[in-house]
Amino acid sequence: MRAVLHSERARLTALYGTLLVLAGGGLVALVNVLLRKGLGSRVSGAVTTVMPGVPIDGRDPVPGEKVFVPARKLPPGVAPSEAQLAQWAATKNVSRAAEQAALHELTVVSLVALALFAVLSVWLAWWMAGRVLRPVGVITEKARRLSGANLHERIALQGPPGELKRLADTFDGMLDRMEGLVTAQRRFAANAAHELRTPVAVQRAAAEIGLAGDPDPQKVARIRERLIAVADSSEHLIESLLLLAVSEEGLESVEPVDLAALAETELAAAFPSGGSGEASDAAPSVVRDLAPLTVSGDGTLLGHLVRNLLANAVRHNRAGGRVFVATTADGVLKVSNTGPQIAAADVPRLLEPFRRRAERRHTAGEGAGLGLSIVASIARAHGAELLAEANPEPDGGLTVRVRFPAAPGPGRAGVRRDR
Incomplete structure (x- = not known):
C-alpha cells in the first residue's frame, strides 16, 4: 500500500483528481451564485402571471370568473387597496417558497452530481496516469532485466x-x-x-x-x-x-608540440636514407610537405601517433611505392601511401584493434593490427578528428587525416581521468 501511495501514478492521480474535483466544484458554485441572483425575480414574475389578481381600475371581476392580471405598477398618486396588498403578500410568500424549494433541490442535486463526478474523476485520473506512465514502466522493466x-x-x-x-x-x-x-x-x-x-x-x-x-x-x-x-x-x-x-x-600533461618538427624527426628515423628510395629498390620514396603546425597535447603520445602512421604506410606499401606526409597550418596531419586496393567499406574496420586487411599469417614484420587503432585512440585523447579513406586506383593504399582543434577548449576532457 505504501508503495502505491508513493508511486508516480498515485501522485498524478491525486493531482489530476484534485484538479477535476475543484473544476467541478467551481462550476457548481458558479451555477448556484448565478441562479440565486435572478431566481427570485423570475419566480415572482412567473407566479404573478398565474395567480388571480385584482384589477387596478376598480372594476369588479365577472362573477364566477377568475381574473388573471399581469403584474403592473400603479399609476402615480394611486394607493393600493387592501385586496391588492393582500394579493401582493400572497404572491410574495408563494414566490419565496418556490425560490427556496428550487434552491434546495438545486443544491442537493448539485452535491450528488459533484460526488459522482469526484468518484469518476479519480477513476479517470488513475486510468489516465497509468496510460501516460506505461512507457516509463516498460523502460524501467527493460532496464531492470538488462544484462550482458x-x-x-x-x-x-x-x-x-x-x-x-x-x-x-x-x-x-x-x-x-x-x-x-x-x-x-x-x-x-x-x-x-x-x-x-x-x-x-x-x-x-x-x-x-x-x-x-x-x-x-x-x-x-x-x-x-x-x-x-x-x-x-x-x-x-x-x-x-x-x-x-x-x-x-586521456592526457597526463598538455603542452605546445611542434607537430611539423615531430613529423620530420620520425621521418628521419623511419627513412635513414631520406626516403629517396636509393637504399633499396623496394623501399618506398617519401614526399613531404611540412608546413609549420603547433598543437596542444602530449609530445610522447603524438610521437607514437606519427610513428604508427608511418609504420603502417611503409608496411602496407608496394615495392617502389610512395609515402606522402604533410602538415597544414589549419591543424591537419596527413599521411598517405600507395599499396593494395582497399574497399571503402573495409576502412572503418581497419581502425578497430586487431583488425587487418588480410588474415594474419604469423610472418616477420606482420604487426598485431593495433597501429591504426592506437592512432585513433591518441587522436580522441587530443580532441582531434580522424578521417581515413581508401585511395582510388591505380595508386591504392590509404589516406589518413588527423585534424587537431584550433585551440584547446575550456573544460575539454583532455586530462587523464582518475579511476
Missing part, C-alpha cells in the same frame, strides 16, 4: 511522437552504444588473448621440440634466434596494448 546476455533487446516503443517516445528512442540508442562497446571489449579481450597465446605456444613448441634430446650447436642457435624473435614480437604487442590503454585514459 540480452543487450540486443530494444524497447521499440510504438506511439505518436512525444517526450516519452523520444525517451524510449534515446534509451534504445544508448543500448546500441552499450552493445557496441561490450562487443568491442569482448572482441578485444579475445583477440588479445589469442595474440598473446600464439607466441607463448611458439616458444613452448621451440623449447620442447627444437631443444629435445641433444641438439647440435647450430640448431640451438637457430632456436635461440627464433625464441628471441618471438619474445621481441610479444614485447612489441604488450607495449602496443599498454600504449592503447594509456591513450584511452
Whole structure:
C-alpha cells in the first residue's frame, strides 16, 4: 500500500483528481451564485402571471370568473387597496417558497452530481496516469532485466511522437552504444588473448621440440634466434596494448608540440636514407610537405601517433611505392601511401584493434593490427578528428587525416581521468 501511495501514478492521480474535483466544484458554485441572483425575480414574475389578481381600475371581476392580471405598477398618486396588498403578500410568500424549494433541490442535486463526478474523476485520473506512465514502466522493466546476455533487446516503443517516445528512442540508442562497446571489449579481450597465446605456444613448441634430446650447436642457435624473435614480437604487442590503454585514459600533461618538427624527426628515423628510395629498390620514396603546425597535447603520445602512421604506410606499401606526409597550418596531419586496393567499406574496420586487411599469417614484420587503432585512440585523447579513406586506383593504399582543434577548449576532457 505504501508503495502505491508513493508511486508516480498515485501522485498524478491525486493531482489530476484534485484538479477535476475543484473544476467541478467551481462550476457548481458558479451555477448556484448565478441562479440565486435572478431566481427570485423570475419566480415572482412567473407566479404573478398565474395567480388571480385584482384589477387596478376598480372594476369588479365577472362573477364566477377568475381574473388573471399581469403584474403592473400603479399609476402615480394611486394607493393600493387592501385586496391588492393582500394579493401582493400572497404572491410574495408563494414566490419565496418556490425560490427556496428550487434552491434546495438545486443544491442537493448539485452535491450528488459533484460526488459522482469526484468518484469518476479519480477513476479517470488513475486510468489516465497509468496510460501516460506505461512507457516509463516498460523502460524501467527493460532496464531492470538488462544484462550482458540480452543487450540486443530494444524497447521499440510504438506511439505518436512525444517526450516519452523520444525517451524510449534515446534509451534504445544508448543500448546500441552499450552493445557496441561490450562487443568491442569482448572482441578485444579475445583477440588479445589469442595474440598473446600464439607466441607463448611458439616458444613452448621451440623449447620442447627444437631443444629435445641433444641438439647440435647450430640448431640451438637457430632456436635461440627464433625464441628471441618471438619474445621481441610479444614485447612489441604488450607495449602496443599498454600504449592503447594509456591513450584511452586521456592526457597526463598538455603542452605546445611542434607537430611539423615531430613529423620530420620520425621521418628521419623511419627513412635513414631520406626516403629517396636509393637504399633499396623496394623501399618506398617519401614526399613531404611540412608546413609549420603547433598543437596542444602530449609530445610522447603524438610521437607514437606519427610513428604508427608511418609504420603502417611503409608496411602496407608496394615495392617502389610512395609515402606522402604533410602538415597544414589549419591543424591537419596527413599521411598517405600507395599499396593494395582497399574497399571503402573495409576502412572503418581497419581502425578497430586487431583488425587487418588480410588474415594474419604469423610472418616477420606482420604487426598485431593495433597501429591504426592506437592512432585513433591518441587522436580522441587530443580532441582531434580522424578521417581515413581508401585511395582510388591505380595508386591504392590509404589516406589518413588527423585534424587537431584550433585551440584547446575550456573544460575539454583532455586530462587523464582518475579511476
